[in-house]
Amino acid sequence: xxxTFMGAGRRRRTVRERRVREGALAYLLLLPSLVAFAVFVFYxxxxxxxxxxxxxxxxxxxxxxxxxxxxxxxxxTSSEFRSSLWITVKFGLxxxxxxxxxxxxxxxxxHQTLRGIGVFRTIFSSTVATSVxxxxxxxxxxxxxxxxxxxxxxxxxxxxxxxxxxxxxLPAVAAVTVWQNxxxxxxxxxxxxxxxxxxxxxxxxxxxxxxxxxFWRVTFPLLTPTVFFAVVIGSINAFQAFGQIDLLTEGGPLxxxxxxxxxxxxxxxxxxxxGVAAVIAISLFAVTLVLTLVQLRFLERRVSYER
Amino acid sequence: xxxxxxxxxxxxMAVIVLFxxxxxxxxxxxxxxxxxxxxxxxxxxxxxxxxxSTAMDAGKLRLYLRNSFVVAGLITVAQVMTAVFAAYAFxxxxxxxxxTLFVVFLATLMVSGEVTLIINRQTVVALGWFxxxxxxxxxxxxxxxxxxxxxxxxxxxxxxxxxAAALDGYGHWRFMFRVVVPLARPAIGAxxxxxxxxxxxxxxxxxxxxxxxxxxxxxxxxxxxxxxxIDQINVTFAGTVIAALPIFVLLVLFQKQLVRGLTAGxxxx
Amino acid sequence: xxxxxxxxxxxxxxxxxxxxxxxxxxxxxxxDVVAVDALDLEVHDREFLVLLGPSxxxxxxVLRLVAGLEEASEGTIEIGGEAVExxxxxxxxxxxxxxxxxxxxxxxxxxxxxxxxxxxxxxxPERDAAVREAAxxxxxxxxxxxxxxxxxxxxxxxxxxxxxxxxxxxxxxMDEPLSNLDAKLRVQTRxxxxxxxxxxxxxxxxxxxxxxxxMTMGDRIAVLTDGALQQVGPPQExxxxxxxLFVARFIGSPPMNTVAGRVVDEGEGxxxxxxxxxxxxxxxxxxxxxxxxxxxxxxxxxxEALTIDGGVLPATVTLVESLGHExxxxxxxxxxxxxxxxxxxxxxxxxxxxxxxxxxxxxxLHVFDAATGDRIDG
Numbered sequence: 032x033x034x035t036f037m038g039a040g041r042r043r044r045t046v047r048e049r050r051v052r053e054g055a056l057a058y059l060l061l062l063p064s065l066v067a068f069a070v071f072v073f074y075x076x077x078x079x080x081x082x083x084x085x086x087x088x089x090x091x092x093x094x095x096x097x098x099x100x101x102x103x104x105x106x107x108t109s110s111e112f113r114s115s116l117w118i119t120v121k122f123g124l125x126x127x128x129x130x131x132x133x134x135x136x137x138x139x140x141x142h143q144t145l146r147g148i149g150v151f152r153t154i155f156s157s158t159v160a161t162s163v164x165x166x167x168x169x170x171x172x173x174x175x176x177x178x179x180x181x182x183x184x185x186x187x188x189x190x191x192x193x194x195x196x197x198x199x200x201l202p203a204v205a206a207v208t209v210w211q212n213x214x215x216x217x218x219x220x221x222x223x224x225x226x227x228x229x230x231x232x233x234x235x236x237x238x239x240x241x242x243x244x245x246f247w248r249v250t251f252p253l254l255t256p257t258v259f260f261a262v263v264i265g266s267i268n269a270f271q272a273f274g275q276i277d278l279l280t281e282g283g284p285l286x287x288x289x290x291x292x293x294x295x296x297x298x299x300x301x302x303x304x305x306g307v308a309a310v311i312a313i314s315l316f317a318v319t320l321v322l323t324l325v326q327l328r329f330l331e332r333r334v335s336y337e338r
Numbered sequence: 339x340x341x342x343x344x345x346x347x348x349x350x351m352a353v354i355v356l357f358x359x360x361x362x363x364x365x366x367x368x369x370x371x372x373x374x375x376x377x378x379x380x381x382x383x384x385x386x387x388x389x390x391s392t393a394m395d396a397g398k399l400r401l402y403l404r405n406s407f408v409v410a411g412l413i414t415v416a417q418v419m420t421a422v423f424a425a426y427a428f429x430x431x432x433x434x435x436x437x438t439l440f441v442v443f444l445a446t447l448m449v450s451g452e453v454t455l456i457i458n459r460q461t462v463v464a465l466g467w468f469x470x471x472x473x474x475x476x477x478x479x480x481x482x483x484x485x486x487x488x489x490x491x492x493x494x495x496x497x498x499x500x501x502a503a504a505l506d507g508y509g510h511w512r513f514m515f516r517v518v519v520p521l522a523r524p525a526i527g528a529x530x531x532x533x534x535x536x537x538x539x540x541x542x543x544x545x546x547x548x549x550x551x552x553x554x555x556x557x558x559x560x561x562x563x564x565x566x567x568i569d570q571i572n573v574t575f576a577g578t579v580i581a582a583l584p585i586f587v588l589l590v591l592f593q594k595q596l597v598r599g600l601t602a603g604x605x606x607x
Numbered sequence: 608x609x610x611x612x613x614x615x616x617x618x619x620x621x622x623x624x625x626x627x628x629x630x631x632x633x634x635x636x637x638x639d640v641v642a643v644d645a646l647d648l649e650v651h652d653r654e655f656l657v658l659l660g661p662s663x664x665x666x667x668x669v670l671r672l673v674a675g676l677e678e679a680s681e682g683t684i685e686i687g688g689e690a691v692e693x694x695x696x697x698x699x700x701x702x703x704x705x706x707x708x709x710x711x712x713x714x715x716x717x718x719x720x721x722x723x724x725x726x727x728x729x730x731x732p733e734r735d736a737a738v739r740e741a742a743x744x745x746x747x748x749x750x751x752x753x754x755x756x757x758x759x760x761x762x763x764x765x766x767x768x769x770x771x772x773x774x775x776x777x778x779x780x781m782d783e784p785l786s787n788l789d790a791k792l793r794v795q796t797r798x799x800x801x802x803x804x805x806x807x808x809x810x811x812x813x814x815x816x817x818x819x820x821x822m823t824m825g826d827r828i829a830v831l832t833d834g835a836l837q838q839v840g841p842p843q844e845x846x847x848x849x850x851x852l853f854v855a856r857f858i859g860s861p862p863m864n865t866v867a868g869r870v871v872d873e874g875e876g877x878x879x880x881x882x883x884x885x886x887x888x889x890x891x892x893x894x895x896x897x898x899x900x901x902x903x904x905x906x907x908x909x910x911e912a913l914t915i916d917g918g919v920l921p922a923t924v925t926l927v928e929s930l931g932h933e934x935x936x937x938x939x940x941x942x943x944x945x946x947x948x949x950x951x952x953x954x955x956x957x958x959x960x961x962x963x964x965x966x967x968x969x970x971x972l973h974v975f976d977a978a979t980g981d982r983i984d985g
Contacts, residue, residue, distance in 0.1 A: 043693030046678045050432070056510055057433035060423035064443070067420070067480035072446050075457030082456065137355075140348055145341070154352045157359065159596070160586035162539040164557040168564050168578050169358050172365075178374045178568050180361055188376075213355060218597055271452060274541035278561060292452055292542070299456050300546055308456055316453035323448045501676050502709035506770075507697035507726030520713045 076316075082309035095306075106310040114286070115294040116314075118201065122290055123269035125205035126212070131261050133209065134216025135254070139246065141217075142224045152221070159214035163274035166211035171279055174203065197287045200280050204288055208275055212268070216261060223257035224250070263326040270318050291315050366390070366575035370568050373575075386572060393563065393577040398551050402559030403580070409474045409544075409555055410537035416475070417533045418526060421484030426514050428485070429492035430500060446482035451543065462547050473547040474555070478537065484529050491525035492518055524598065531592045532599030538585060556581045625687045626777040626810035627652040628673060633682035635668055635834075642668040644834040645682070650778075650812055655804050657825035658814045661857070665834035666814045670780045673812065675699045687777050697726070702771035706783040708763045710755040710770075716742075717751040720769045727774075741769040744803070761792045768803070778810045785820065797823060818858050822846065830854050848973075852980040855907050855973060861935060863907045864946040867977060870902050879906050879974070882941035884919045889969050895983050896974060904983065907973035910935065910949040915957070918966020922946070924957050938963065 044052070083103050085095040106112050137155045141148060158166070173181040176192030185193070193199045227250050235245045251258075273292045276282060282289035282297065289297070291311060299308035365373050366389055367382035394400045427433070428440060458477055467473040495518055503513045519526065541557045548554045551562075563577040589596055628650040635643040642665045650656045658666040671677045673684060675696035683690050691699050702723070710719050720741055724734045742748050745765040755763055764784060771779055784800075785793045801824055804811050815821055821828045822842045830837040830845065830853070838850035849855035855863045868879035868886070876893040878885045886906065888896060896904065915936065922938035925945065929952065936948040936957050948965065950957075957963070974983045 041694055041698040044695070045693055049678075053431050054433040057427040057431040057436075060427040060431075061439060063420045064424045064480035064482075064485065065439075067477070068442065068446050068482070070461065071458055071477040072449050072454060075454035075461070076449055078457040079453055137351060140344075140351060143344065145344060145348075148348075151348050151352055154356055156589070157586075158355065159600075160582050160589050161359075162541075162557055162581070162585070164539075164541055164560045165578050165582045166358075168560045168574065169362050171564055172571060172574055173358065173361065175571075178571060180365075180378055183376055183378070210355075210358065215600060218600055222597060267450070271450060274557070277541075277545070278564060295452060295455070296542070296546075300459075305456055312453045312456060316450065319450040319452075320448050323450075496707060496709065498705045498707045498709035499711065501671075501674075501696075502703070502705060502711075504676060504696040505674060505701070505703050506723035508722075512726070517711055517713075 087306040119290040127265035138220035167278035389572040389576040402556040406556040413537040414533040416479040417481040424485040425488035491522040527595040528599035531595040629685040657821040659821040660831035702776040703780040708767040741773040903977035905975040910947040912971035913948040920965040924961040
């Protein structure tokens with residue numbers, strides 16, 4: 032006995048049936064993601080760990096040989112791995128702190144009410160549009176030993192070239208990286224600056240604090256979570272740096288810019304040394320895992336586990 | 339006085355930041371011997387537009403761009419869809435092992451692409467996908483980050499709306515597409531822009547799973563275009579401008595979404 | 608306002624579907640918490656029934672159980688004589704108005720109102736006609752193309768009502784629909800809701816914690832606490848003869864005064880001793896108290912029944928609240944209990960500290976068993 036606008040096809044379902052249907056729908060919705068994660072995240076993760084226990088021949092088709100922990104300890108203690116790790120750490124030091132300092136500085140500069148400030152904001156965030164490859168190719172050309180404009184400006188025309196110089200190659204790659212990431216860092220810091228309540232700064236201003244003091248005593252403490260986030264992201268990026276190395280120096284000169292990811296690439300795809308590459312991959316994983324866990328503690332504040 | 343000082347600092351910084359971009363654009367319009375001239379030319383009085391067409395055709399950028407659009411576009415669509423589905427399940431449905439599966443999604447954020455590289459390449463080869471769009475797209479169809487971002491947005495949809503829709507006669511699918519997705523448009527927009535940007539900028543993975551120009555993306559195309567000889571240096575510059583342009587347009591059109599996407603998880607609030 | 612009584616027009620009055628709701632032994636548990644405890648309740652066809660109780664008493668859960676948004680742990684629910692167990696919310700032929708209104712923020716008023724019809728694939732012309740009718744009934748005509756964010760609270764509330772009536776359901780469920788309105792608008796909307804109910808002639812189950820809403824709107828009131836039904840009846844009856852101490856104290860503002868006392872035999876009937884005073888009981892109540900065998904009772908008397916006129920109850924004035932047209936005089940009894948006396952705004956002045964004597968007419972006394980809290984009545 033239904034009224035005017037009741038549809039046909041009513042069906043009774045027990046609470047249990049409904050639960051089952053709801054659960055089935057949930058799994059159907061999760062299925063695409065779960066399949067992708069299983070095949071392209073968890074399976075390769077486990078497989079890479081097992082690969083580290085096998086010595087793999089440089090030519091496909093030959094049998095793998097189980098060597099236990101030998102290969103892992105062998106790689107980790109090798110001078111090649113250690114120098115690559117050290118280069119990666121240096122690369123991180125050269126990119127993270129200067130990058131954040133520059134990004135924060137520009138954000139503070141652009142965080143004032145001036146006519147036309149929007150134009151400057153757009154300019155400072157513009158390098159977001161450049162990918163690692165774009166930035167690298169630009170600087171590869173500008174740093175060309177014979178016709179590079181920057182080479183000429185530095186008075187190095189006709190020399191070996193900055194990217195070919197064992198001392199200056201890594202700092203140069205780091206500088207390109209800082210420039211390429213500047214837009215992102217600037218956007219990040221600007222967003223954080225906008226979150227600093229104006230009345231707090233006004234209060235400090237009324238209390239007679241100088242702009243310098245206001246920044247270090249009021250603004251900066253409120254920015255520390257973002258700065259910390261940027262440090263973690265920057266460190267992860269340093270350990271994943273590849274494109275700029277591949278395009279600018281190919282790990283040279285004298286392997287002086289061979290960061291861990293590039294070393295991994297060489298071992299896996301140039302020398303077919305999958306076993307060694309797996310050990311490098313795991314060490315990279317360990318570092319990024321620690322960094323990501325730290326970062327997730329920040330994400331956690333925004334993500335609660337259960338409804 | 340102080341205002342002048344401020345502008346001076348701003349302009350100096352702007353020039354430094356913009357310098358590589360401006361030089362790239364100017365050089366793309368100069369003749370190779372003009373580029374090499376010292377002191378350098380500041381303005382192209384006879385702009386060489388043909389370096390762009392050379393980059394597009396002989397440099398195959400037209401092909402690379404198309405590949406990049408297809409790959410980044412499909413990755414974005416796939417990631418948004420799988421993220422909407424997963425986020426809906428986590429936000430609105432009750433099911434066994436919900437907590438565990440949520441942690442599984444969380445765990446994917448901790449596995450960086452480098453560790454899975456060797457095996458994923460083997461998988462792609464075994465599936466017969468080497469040097470194909472499938473190799474570039476399928477491994478990135480799901481995004482743990484996207485599921486999180488959207489779940490957060492979906493949780494702000496009041497439970498009352500779900501109840502009202504249930505009474506109005508809307509099941510989960512229609513509620514998802516008619517109510518939840520429209521209400522979460524800002525978050526979905528941010529995720530879309532973010533996913534596209536990341537997919538567009540990929541370098542290492544496309545490098546190792548492609549070998550022919552027919553499927554190579556623009557980032558790998560730039561590698562080919564990297565000039566070592568002076569006579570094509572203008573084409574290299576033009577190529578980088580072309581390669582950067584789509585993302586620049588994206589930045590201009592979707593600045594808000596991009597900022598939201600890039601800063602998601604960074605700023606408390 | 609025009610009268611859109613489409614139900615009357617579209618169906619033969621003899622075959623009009625019944626909109627009665629019957630709950631039998633309905634229990635709802637959430638884990639270990641019993642939200643609704645063995646509830647028996649019958650809502651008559653076309654009745655305006657108010658579910659009244661403090662927050663957390665389970666009244667909203669009852670509504671959600673009837674709506675099908677929750678499934679009962681035990682018991683049966685019938686709507687229009689048909690058991691609805693297992694039917695999803697959309698198949699129960701009920702509409703609900705939420706406290707938050709639950710309007711879809713991204714849709715216009717028009718789309719909000721027609722949403723339930725679109726879900727049921729009602730043809731477009733019929734849909735448009737129904738939206739027009741509903742909009743007319745609730746004065747929403749000029750607002751149809753706006754989004755909810757551009758509406759006032761009162762307007763949103765009317766859109767929520769329109770979305771409910773457009774489906775012409777058997778039963779309306781309303782969950783505190785007025786609590787998000789300001790006081791003045793609430794009084795006005797109260798009257799409009801009563802009028803709407805009269806015109807639509809449909810069963811309404813209305814949940815509120817506001818006893819004024821319950822008294823003014825309900826054909827009957829069902830008082831709930833801790834998931835258990837305390838009393839069902841017309842508002843005046845619930846006010847005049849509260850079934851137990853909870854109802855007595857919950858309904859009425861200021862609430863009924865209650866004082867513990869001891870039953871004493873006065874010879875010609877029973878009386879209750881409160882401190883040094885003795886209050887005789889009416890004959891019928893006296894017999895009932897005797898029959899119940901209760902020795903300890905709680906006496907209840909409404910503030911307006913008490914007078915300060917040299918009666919038998921000695922008390923001290925502790926506070927005088929003047930409201931203009933009346934004064935509330937708070938007095939402390941010998942026993943330490945505080946009672947409120949409602950007196951006219953003008954008249955004898957009372958000051959804090961004054962010693963006074965109160966009297967309560969025998970007929971105005973309510974007697975409750977101190978052990979069970981239940982009313983003892985003739």
